[in-house]
Amino acid sequence: MNTNNSGPTIQVHGLRKSYGRQVVLDGIDFEVAQGTVYSLLGPNGSGKTTTIQILSTLISADDGHVRVAGHDLSREPDAVRAAIGVTGQFSAVDKFLTGEENLVLMADLRHMGKREGRHRAAELLDRFDLAEAANKPVSTYSGGMQRRLDLAMTLVGDPQIIFLDEPTAGLDPRSRRTMWQIVRGLVASGVTIFLTTQYLEEADQLADRIAVLDHGKLVAQGTAAELKRLVPGGHISLQFTDAIAFDKAALLLTPTSRDDEALTLQVPAGGDVRSLKSMLDRLDDAGIEVDGLTVHMPDLDDVFLAFTGHPDTTEHQEAIAR
Amino acid sequence: MNALAYSFSDSATMLRRQLRHMVRYPSLTLIVVGMPVVFLLLFVFVFGGTLGAGLGGAAVASGTGGSRAAYLKYVTPGILIMTLAAVVQGTAISVAMDMTGGIVARFRTMSISRTSVLTGHVLGSMVQAVLAIGLVLAVAVLLGFRPSASPMEWLGAIGLLAIASFALIWLAVALGMVTDSVESASNLPMPLILLPFLGSAFVPTDSMPGPLKLFAEYQPFTPIIETLRGLLTGTSFGNDGILAVAWCVGIAAVSYLWAMRLYERHSVH
Numbered sequence: 001m002n003t004n005n006s007g008p009t010i011q012v013h014g015l016r017k018s019y020g021r022q023v024v025l026d027g028i029d030f031e032v033a034q035g036t037v038y039s040l041l042g043p044n045g046s047g048k049t050t051t052i053q054i055l056s057t058l059i060s061a062d063d064g065h066v067r068v069a070g071h072d073l074s075r076e077p078d079a080v081r082a083a084i085g086v087t088g089q090f091s092a093v094d095k096f097l098t099g100e101e102n103l104v105l106m107a108d109l110r111h112m113g114k115r116e117g118r119h120r121a122a123e124l125l126d127r128f129d130l131a132e133a134a135n136k137p138v139s140t141y142s143g144g145m146q147r148r149l150d151l152a153m154t155l156v157g158d159p160q161i162i163f164l165d166e167p168t169a170g171l172d173p174r175s176r177r178t179m180w181q182i183v184r185g186l187v188a189s190g191v192t193i194f195l196t197t198q199y200l201e202e203a204d205q206l207a208d209r210i211a212v213l214d215h216g217k218l219v220a221q222g223t224a225a226e227l228k229r230l231v232p233g234g235h236i237s238l239q240f241t242d243a244i245a246f247d248k249a250a251l252l253l254t255p256t257s258r259d260d261e262a263l264t265l266q267v268p269a270g271g272d273v274r275s276l277k278s279m280l281d282r283l284d285d286a287g288i289e290v291d292g293l294t295v296h297m298p299d300l301d302d303v304f305l306a307f308t309g310h311p312d313t314t315e316h317q318e319a320i321a322r
Numbered sequence: 323m324n325a326l327a328y329s330f331s332d333s334a335t336m337l338r339r340q341l342r343h344m345v346r347y348p349s350l351t352l353i354v355v356g357m358p359v360v361f362l363l364l365f366v367f368v369f370g371g372t373l374g375a376g377l378g379g380a381a382v383a384s385g386t387g388g389s390r391a392a393y394l395k396y397v398t399p400g401i402l403i404m405t406l407a408a409v410v411q412g413t414a415i416s417v418a419m420d421m422t423g424g425i426v427a428r429f430r431t432m433s434i435s436r437t438s439v440l441t442g443h444v445l446g447s448m449v450q451a452v453l454a455i456g457l458v459l460a461v462a463v464l465l466g467f468r469p470s471a472s473p474m475e476w477l478g479a480i481g482l483l484a485i486a487s488f489a490l491i492w493l494a495v496a497l498g499m500v501t502d503s504v505e506s507a508s509n510l511p512m513p514l515i516l517l518p519f520l521g522s523a524f525v526p527t528d529s530m531p532g533p534l535k536l537f538a539e540y541q542p543f544t545p546i547i548e549t550l551r552g553l554l555t556g557t558s559f560g561n562d563g564i565l566a567v568a569w570c571v572g573i574a575a576v577s578y579l580w581a582m583r584l585y586e587r588h589s590v591h
Contacts (some may be wrong), residue, residue: 056431081433092424096343108335109434131435137346153428 007217009034009161009192015064017050017216024050026216027064027315032209035161036039037187039207041303047216048196049089052165055194056086064087069160071079085159091146091164093138099125099149100134106156120225124152128182144175151182160185164195166280181207200303204228212307231298231306236269236276239292251290253279269295329435336442337449343416354412355454357515358405359461363399365524366394366465367448373397373525391466399464399551400523403543405458406451406487407514410494413447417498420508440585444491451487469554479553485570486546489516492577499584517543522551542569 008031017025025047032038040048046303053059055068057077066073069083086092095100100121107117125131128148133141140151147167148293154162183206188195197203201211204224212220212227220227235256239262250258252293255265269275277293283290344351365373367390374389377396420426420443430440459467471479497510520537521527523546527535538544545565552559 058427058430078433081431084431086428086431088424088427090424090427092428094339094425095423096346097339101342105335105339106432108338109332109429109432111331157432 006119007034008032009069010038010194011065011067012055013065013074015051015054015066017047017054017059018062023169024216025054025061028103028213028216029220030211030221032192034192035187036208037183037193037195037206039203040194040264041198041200041203042196042213046213048163049076049215051213052086052088052194052196053130054083054161056163058086058220082157083121084161084163085154085157087147087150087162087165087167089169093146093150095139096137098135098137099130099141099145102138102149102153110157112157113273120156125156126164128152129178141264144171144178145170147175147179148182151179155186160193161194164193166196166198168197168199176202200298201310212303214308220303227303228298231302234269234298234302235296236279237294237296238265238267238269238290239263240265241289241291245288245290248286249283251288252282252286252288263291267285325435329438332435333441338446340416340446341449342441344446350416351450354408354450355405355457355510358454358458359403360406362397362401362458362462362465365397366390370394370397374386376529377526382401390534394462394465394467397524397537398459398467398550399554400518400521400547402455402550403486403547404482404515404518404523405454406483406490407449407511407518408486409451409454410490411508412450413443413491413494414498414507414511417443417495418501418504420468421499422502422504424543427482428517428544436585437582440495440581441445443495444488447491447494448484451491455483458489470556471554475553479550482546482550482553482566482570485567485574489531489570489572489574489577490580494575496577496584497580499581512538522547541552542566542573545569567578 010030010032012031013029015028016023017026028047028051030038040051042048050059054061055066055073057073057080060074067319068080069077071083071119073080074202082115094105103121103124104117106121110117112120122131122134128151130145130149130152133145133267140148141149152165153165156230168179171179180202183193183195195206209221210224211218211225220230222230238249238253240249244261245264246258246260246265250265253267255267257266258264268277270281280290364427364481372388372389374391374393374396377389417440420439426439439452469476494511498507501507501510518524520534521541522538523543525543527538530538545559545562546569548557548559548562549566550555552562
């Protein structure tokens with residue numbers, strides 16, 4: 001992704017927002033280069049949605065300077081609105097209209113000509129695999145279809161910057177991958193994307209830069225590789241059936257933790273095949289029988305533990321349970 | 323000039339959206355019409371004979387066909403205003419549904435005229451009000467209601483219904499935004515349906531006891547109903563006409579400002 005020839009298209013400095021005594025954003029700073037994907041990673045309640053709502057002119061900030069697409073957010077909100085597209089967490093479609101009518105509605109509000117609007121609607125319906133359902137009311141659409149239509153509506157006016165608030169929350173794995181492909185296609189066409197997510201994997205898959213948001217503060221920023229290097233937590237769990245093998249293995253390897261009752265050892269590992277194989281070879285050479293093995297990759301919990309010193313809040317668990 | 327043109331175009335787009343909803347779900351309009359029609363039938367056929375007799379000699383004598391016909395003539399203008407109250411209940415519900423859904427949040431992030439979302443609702447409800455009042459009036463005519471209005475009086479009646487709709491619809495738009503749930507939005511306009519009962523819609527205010535009579539005479543629905551009754555059936559309404567227009571203008575202005583304020587401040591969660 002080409003970021004060399006263009007400056008930041010989103011600049012945020014000292015952004016603050018509180019609701020009463022509750023501080024939602026406690027002075028955050030970041031910049032997003034044009035044509036890149038920037039991901040805000042954090043659990044529910046960390047301030048992700050509030051950030052998107054402020055950047056997309058829905059609510060006003062208490063303090064801070066924000067420029068979006070070259071315009072001051074508080075002085076020229078309409079110029080910002082003309083340059084952006086937003087797909088929020090809650091489906092922003094008109095369920096009483098058909099898919100095509102929703103898109104034509106957007107084209108009309110973007111003041112496109114009638115023919116141009118229809119043409120654009122047809123094109124987007126095709127691109128988002130909604131052509132067959134174009135004339136059905138949106139209330140009959142599946143969750144994935146509604147999300148695709150939602151994004152298609154955002155694209156009607158060819159926005160330069162697209163805000164996606166948890167674009168794959170609640171989607172099944174297949175719809176999630178489709179959404180990722182769509183996002184990649186958009187970036188390839190030169191659009192800047194600002195997205196929020198609770199999933200490290202999603203940020204990893206899509207984002208050029210990731211910022212970790214915790215209780216209204218940015219606790220880390222960097223590329224996915226940079227963050228992962230900083231995050232320990234990748235480990236291998238080994239289960240044994242007899243205590244002798246367990247003890248021998250514990251001496252042979254350098255486990256970070258051992259569970260004497262469950263006969264389980266945790267060994268740090270990056271998850272690459274070579275180091276896994278060499279470890280198994282060493283166990284094999286020593287004649288130690290391993291009963292079971294699980295590989296744990298660093299996940300959001302590890303990221304949080306690493307950067308905030310406290311594990312992810314329970315809200316995150318609830319979000320996954322939902 | 324350009325901004326003004328966009329503002330018109332955005333409002334027209336939003337109106338088209340409301341009309342599409344109405345065409346796709348005609349049951350919404352029919353439900354709105356249902357209640358006043360039931361009241362019309364109930365009051366004319368069940369209570370009409372007795373209530374008509376109670377209207378007094380002049381009213382009965384001026385009617386042709388006894389006290390029931392006289393009561394039909396008396397109650398129809400009141401029912402028409404009640405129809406308006408039913409229409410605006412629908413307005414409050416649909417505004418609340420819009421505000422609690424995600425679509426209005428999307429509209430807010432777009433470079434469109436700020437008023438257009440609400441203007442679309444108001445214009446859509448005006449169309450619905452015309453249809454509903456037309457349907458209820460048609461039922462009244464089927465039952466034997468014969469307005470005696472001259473072309474000028476018809477114009478006056480239509481004008482009065484238009485400004486009354488405009489005022490009550492803006493009030494309902496504000497009521498639809500003042501709560502966070504669709505359920506309470508559907509209950510808030512309830513008093514508008516009850517107020518005609520506590521006015522001159524069904525019985526003359528003269529027949530009411532002291533304090534109630536005072537309330538009935540000074541509440542906004544009474545002059546509106548009296549003026550409409552006068553225009554359609556030729557009763558005298560004195561300065562009720564000016565009072566009715568003043569109430570409508572006042573309610574419209576206050577409700578418009580209130581609604582715009584709520585829209586600007588409305589929480590997006």
